Amino acid sequence: xxxxxxxxxxYIESDKAVIPIRTHAFLYGTSVxxxxxxxxxxxxxxxxxxxxxxxxxxxxxSAKVMWMESPYTLDEYIQITKDLxxxxxxxxxxxxxxxxxxxxxxxxxTLTDNEDSFLIFTTPFGNYxxxxxxxxxxxxxxxxxxxxxIPPRAKVSGAYANxxxxxxxxxxxxxxxxxxxxxxxxxxxxxxxxxxxxINGVLTTTNTTNDILIGVTRNTVIELAHELGIPVKERSIxxxxxxxxxxxxxxxxxxxxxxxxxxxxxxxxDGKTGEITRKIQNLYYxxxxxxxxxxxxxxxxxxx
Numbered sequence: 321x322x323x324x325x326x327x328x329x330x331y332i333e334s335d336k337a338v339i340p341i342r343t344h345a346f347l348y349g350t351s352v353x354x355x356x357x358x359x360x361x362x363x364x365x366x367x368x369x370x371x372x373x374x375x376x377x378x379x380x381x382s383a384k385v386m387w388m389e390s391p392y393t394l395d396e397y398i399q400i401t402k403d404l405x406x407x408x409x410x411x412x413x414x415x416x417x418x419x420x421x422x423x424x425x426x427x428x429x430t431l432t433d434n435e436d437s438f439l440i441f442t443t444p445f446g447n448y449x450x451x452x453x454x455x456x457x458x459x460x461x462x463x464x465x466x467x468x469x470i471p472p473r474a475k476v477s478g479a480y481a482n483x484x485x486x487x488x489x490x491x492x493x494x495x496x497x498x499x500x501x502x503x504x505x506x507x508x509x510x511x512x513x514x515x516x517x518x519i520n521g522v523l524t525t526t527n528t529t530n531d532i533l534i535g536v537t538r539n540t541v542i543e544l545a546h547e548l549g550i551p552v553k554e555r556s557i558x559x560x561x562x563x564x565x566x567x568x569x570x571x572x573x574x575x576x577x578x579x580x581x582x583x584x585x586x587x588x589x590d591g592k593t594g595e596i597t598r599k600i601q602n603l604y605y606x607x608x609x610x611x612x613x614x615x616x617x618x619x620x621x622x623x624x
Contacts (some may be wrong), residue, residue: 323442344426352477354376355375367414369401372398374539376394381474401416413444416441454588454593456495457583458583460500464501508531514538514570540571563583567597577605579601
């Protein structure tokens with residue numbers, strides 16, 4: 321089956337989509353991107369792209385940090401995404417990667433006087449992590465970049481060298497992923513996902529000012545917790561609070577909602593998926609497939 325991408329204002333076959341080797345974004349990591357999921361509902365023969373508007377709002381916020389001029393409006397981004405998914409006509413879950421990038425052919429890292437271009441590709445995509453058991457995490461020796469270095473609240477491709485080092489070292493040490501601390505030693509997030517703790521029945525997560533990417537899935541979890549009557553607290557979290565939490569789970573577009581079994585070899589709770597984690601998981605998977613009328617506005621139907 322021919323698969324299409326969107327590049328420089330055109331839908332083209334994916335194997336014909338290329339950029340020059342001297343493209344600024346390739347040389348310097350000067351692009352911003354989003355990861356969006358689309359879920360296939362077989363009962364309805366419908367594909368639902370999840371929280372597309374919120375993802376593009378964040379893309380535009382990242383672009384502002386990186387001195388980028390958006391070539392499209394919010395509504396145009398949403399329509400391009402829908403049209404591309406329709407052309408690719410998946411009958412399975414899919415991942416969407418829109419990217420705004422500095423496309424000038426030039427040497428030197430300056431962001432100004434540097435053309436901005438847009439591309440988007442999609443691909444079939446299942447679970448990022450296995451579903452048989454919770455994650456085994458460590459606390460990384462690497463620190464998260466700070467707001468005054470490479471701001472985590474902007475989803476900048478070059479910043480993911482930090483995530484790559486964190487995740488690779490965790491894997492090589494026998495863990496699934498890692499929890500990352502800030503330069504001041506407080507919990508931030510995982511290598512590329514936000515983190516929630518359950519402490520005495522309260523769903524607890526890091527502040528938006530704790531050097532994290534302000535996740536769309538993070539926001540979704542908070543909204544779903546309110547719907548379920550689960551209290552939520554956003555605050556600074558110390559490393560040792562991880563070890564004594566009743567439950568921990570990570571979340572993100574790729575990760576979805578994934579429970580944590582252990583941190584630094586300390587078993588979390590009884591080592592199984594906790595009650596609050598399970599409730600949020602179950603509601604989340606109904607919501608993203610368009611099965612919840614209350615949250616249906618978050619789901620963009622693709623197949624008319």
